Amino acid sequence: MVSILPLVLSAIFLYFGRKSLNYQMLGAILLIVGIGIGSVLHLRWDSYSIHFYKIDAENSEGNKILFIGDSITAEGNRPRGFITKLESLLQVETETICAKGATSVQIISLVESNTLNFRPDYIIAQSGINDLINGLTEKETKNAQNKLLETIHTTFPSAIVLFIPIHPFFKEKNFFIPSNRPSTKIHLYSWWESPKKFAQDYLVKDGIHLNAKGHTLLGQNLAHQLTVNI
Numbered sequence: 001m002v003s004i005l006p007l008v009l010s011a012i013f014l015y016f017g018r019k020s021l022n023y024q025m026l027g028a029i030l031l032i033v034g035i036g037i038g039s040v041l042h043l044r045w046d047s048y049s050i051h052f053y054k055i056d057a058e059n060s061e062g063n064k065i066l067f068i069g070d071s072i073t074a075e076g077n078r079p080r081g082f083i084t085k086l087e088s089l090l091q092v093e094t095e096t097i098c099a100k101g102a103t104s105v106q107i108i109s110l111v112e113s114n115t116l117n118f119r120p121d122y123i124i125a126q127s128g129i130n131d132l133i134n135g136l137t138e139k140e141t142k143n144a145q146n147k148l149l150e151t152i153h154t155t156f157p158s159a160i161v162l163f164i165p166i167h168p169f170f171k172e173k174n175f176f177i178p179s180n181r182p183s184t185k186i187h188l189y190s191w192w193e194s195p196k197k198f199a200q201d202y203l204v205k206d207g208i209h210l211n212a213k214g215h216t217l218l219g220q221n222l223a224h225q226l227t228v229n230i
Helices: 004-016 021-044 071-075 082-090 104-112 129-133 138-155 195-202 212-229
Strands: 064-069 093-098 122-125 160-163 169-171 174-176
Touching (some): 004 021, 064 071, 064 104, 082 093, 082 212, 093 104, 129 138, 129 169, 138 160, 160 212, 174 195, 195 212
Parallel strands (some): 064 093, 064 122
């Protein structure tokens, strides 16, 4: 709406103010503003590019998806987040159980204490980054993720669970590529190509969280998994 409104107003002023130089100038200014805002929002900030991703979304319409995780999931609900983009692409109903900075054990507590009146068809879970940042080894992190996975299956026995692998990130300024995944039947296998290119192009300055393009990339891969592979 922010990018379209100036363009609509511009068209109105240019059409109905054809005999007025002031209206023509105002229409031209609004046209430039609309193009500028649209370019920033949809190209630089990558808020719309997921809609160019070709996928058959009919099979997923009306499905309920529960997202479980830490700040990666929490930020997915933001305007440029992967959950928001997935909702607009697939027309699904979503809910989240998440907390910024949460470890796998803390997410387990969130799942066990949830009061949602929501029966998901699919669950998309992620955790582990905060485990590793807080000093757990990869083996300990994987064990914690498996416990989280068990809790999810117990709490939501009828849902299909997809666990997002930990993406490459920077741990104490060192580049870190996690290799272990929880023992689930359905994986979103590496949704990035080159780890270093991924870190350069798809992470924000903290080296951990996804930027807008990273959220689009994750959203595209989840959409493909939900509509093609599952």
